[in-house]
Amino acid sequence: MTTLTEEILAFNKDRGWTSGNRDARNLAISVSLEASELLEHFQWLSGEQAVEKNREGIMEEAADVYIYLLQLADVAGFDLEEAARAKIHKNALKYPVPVGEPK
C-alpha cells in the first residue's frame, strides 16, 4: 500500500510542484498557517459548538496541517510516527505516572 507521504509526493510531482514544496522553512510556515486556519473555526465558539457547527471544515484543516507536517518530515529526513512515539516516551520520563494508594 502507498503511504500517505508517497501519495503527497506523487501528487506534487504530477503537478510540477517540486521547488517551494521542498524547502523546510516554507513547509514550517505552511504548517503554522494551516494550524491557524484550523484554530479559526474556534475563534468565537466553544469546542463543542465548533465541532457541531463545522466538523467538516475542522477535518479539512487538520488534514492540511498533517499533509504539510508529513512533507516537512520527509524533507528533514525523519519519520513522523517514530518521532511521535519517541516524544511520548520522553514525556513519560518527564512526567512519571503518580504513585498512589492502590485503588
Added chain:
Amino acid sequence: MTTLTEEILAFNKDRGWTSGNRDARNLAISVSLEASELLEHFQWLSGEQAVEKNREGIMEEAADVYIYLLQLADVAGFDLEEAARAKIHKNALKYPVPVGEPK
C-alpha cells in the same frame, strides 16, 4: 498493535489529564502553539541551515503538533489519516494534472 492515538489517550489517563485535554478548542490552540514552536527553529535561518543545526528540535516540535492533532481528531470524532486521504482526493479534483506532450 496499539495505535498512536491509543497510546496518547492512555498516557493522559495515567496522569489524570482528562479534562482540558478533551476540549477541542484547547487542542486547536495547542496545535497552533506547537506549530509556532516548530516555526521558531526557522525564525532567522534558511530551511537547510535550520535542519542542519537542529533536526532533533524540529523532530520534537513536529511530533508535538502531530500528538495534539491526533487528540483533536479523536475528540472531534474523525480519523486523521482518512481525513488526509480525502483532502488529497479533493485537491486532486481542484488541481487537475496538467496535460502535456507525451514525455
Added chain:
Amino acid sequence: MTTLTEEILAFNKDRGWTSGNRDARNLAISVSLEASELLEHFQWLSGEQAVEKNREGIMEEAADVYIYLLQLADVAGFDLEEAARAKIHKNALKYPVPVGEPK
C-alpha cells in the same frame, strides 16, 4: 483627539459587540489568527516580492493585528505604547551595546 483604542471601543459598542470582544482569551486567539493572515502574504514569496505584490493586503492584516492587540491591552489593563517602551528598555539591559574601537 480620540485615541485609537477609544475609536475601536466605540465601534464595537455601536454594533453591540460587547461580549466576546471583551474576553482576553478570545482577543489573544484573534491576535494570533490575524498575525497568520499577515504571514500568509509571505507563504511562497520573499519579503520584497510580497511587499511589491500586495502592500495593501499586508497593511490591512497588520492593522488587524494592531486593532486586536489594543483591545487586549485595554481588557488586561495596560497601555501598549508604555509596555513597548518598557520592553525596549528591558531588552537594552539584556543586550548591551557592544563596546568597540572608536570609529
Added chain:
Amino acid sequence: MTTLTEEILAFNKDRGWTSGNRDARNLAISVSLEASELLEHFQWLSGEQAVEKNREGIMEEAADVYIYLLQLADVAGFDLEEAARAKIHKNALKYPVPVGEPK
C-alpha cells in the same frame, strides 16, 4: 519626541542588527511567533485567570508583537496607526451601525 519606531531602529542599529531585521518575511514570521507566545499564556486558562496570573508576561509578549509590527510597517513603507484608522473606516462601511428604535 522620539517615536517608538525610531527608538526600535536606533536600538537595532546600535547592536548591528541591520540585516535579518530589515526583511519583511522574517518580520512577519516574528510577529506570528510573538503572537503565539502571547497566546501561550491562555493555553489552559480562561481570559480572566490568565490576566490575573500573569499580566506582566502578557504585557511583555503583547509589546513584542507590537515592536515587530512597527518594524514590518517601517520596512513595508506604511504607518501602522494610519493603517489601523483606515481599516476601522473600511470595517465601518462593511458593518454599518444597525438602525433601530430610538432609545
